[in-house]
Amino acid sequence: MxxxxxxxxxxxxxxxxxxxxxxxxxxxxxxxxxxxxxxxxxxxxxxxxxxxxxxxxxxxxxxxxxxxxxxxxxxxxxxSVKGFGPERPALxxxxxxxxxxxxxxxxxxxxxxxxxxxxxDYARVREYSLLVLQWRPGDVKALYRAGVATLEMGDAQTAKQYLAQASREQPNDANVRRHLQRAEEKLKQELQKEKAMYRGMFSSSLKDDSEEEINQTNGVGEGV
The missing domain is CATH 1.20.58 (Methane Monooxygenase Hydroxylase; Chain G, domain 1)
Structure with missing residues (x-):
């Protein structure tokens, strides 16, 4: 290729x-x-x-x-290139x-x-799709392709926004629904990982506090 x-x-x-x-x-x-x-x-x-x-x-x-x-x-x-070569009249x-x-x-x-x-090249797909949306806001095909490319590039939250807008315009489109579901599932997985990370941090903090309390108690007993 x-x-x-x-x-x-x-x-x-x-x-x-x-x-x-x-x-x-x-x-x-x-x-x-x-x-x-x-x-x-x-x-x-x-x-x-x-x-x-x-x-x-x-x-x-x-x-x-x-x-x-x-x-x-x-x-x-x-x-941006004014002054180079003959100028054309306004369209x-x-x-x-x-x-x-x-x-x-x-x-x-x-x-x-x-x-x-x-x-x-998902970056190029997204670039072209965003150019289309700049000039033709709400274009369903551009919204769909921008969503797919953005999802593949790892930004599920932004991808969901593009795909949700495309789904509102074309609610019966199977491809749009499928990729929107992918984006939502990825966001759910990311949220679960984030919760697990915070639970781990919280558990570790409690464990450290408990060990510190035990050490302090042992120290008092030894002092007596």
Whole structure:
């Protein structure tokens, strides 16, 4: 299984090449923006097809390429590199909506792809899912994946919050219920361990106090 970092590097190079060779890339700014947005949307569609065919590596590649193209149009990203290269005009509301929708879908689908890998990068799954929730609060799939990833990373309390919210939105989803139950069981186990630890500490403290009292009593008797 290839390392995730290697795939990402390859995808970034391919996406950069794809962006520079897009038809109409050097035409009027308005047409160029729409061309790039349509290209990114097409890459997302191709990624969806690969995912349905269980070709996870190719699906990941398409989603990464789409996201890299969108980065060149994202005002939030481009603010940090202002002054480098030609500036694009502000996106229209329609363009902004298409950019964000495509971007969110790609991150959501990337998280789904990563969960299909033999070796799952749960930190990356959670990162992508939280990005989706940042732009699309209440997205059930993102809540579910964030919950699963967070649970696997050892934070059952936060995982329960994500999964409980997903369960409220989709109460009949068997996968959501199963992982929510896992989170609750883990929290119960952690609570039992904590109680046992405190009982042990309390018992040890009582034993120490009892031994100290016996020693003090013995000392008085010997003194008399």
């Amino acid at each position: 290839e390392a995730t970092g290697a795939d990402d590097s390859l995808d970034v190079q391919e996406a950069a090449a794809a962006e520079s060779s897009l038809p109409g890339h050097r035409q009027t700014p308005a047409k160029s923006v729409w061309t790039l947005l349509e290209e990114a949307a097409q890459m997302k569609t191709e990624g969806n097809s690969f995912y349905r065919e269980k070709n996870i590596r190719s699906a990941i590649g398409r989603y990464h390429r789409a996201l890299l193209v969108l980065r060149s149009l994202d005002s939030e990203v481009m603010k 229209t509301p329609e363009q902004e909506a298409l950019l964000r929708s495509t971007q969110v879908d790609c991150y959501n689908n990337l998280a789904a792809c990563l969960l299909q890998r033999q070796s799952v």
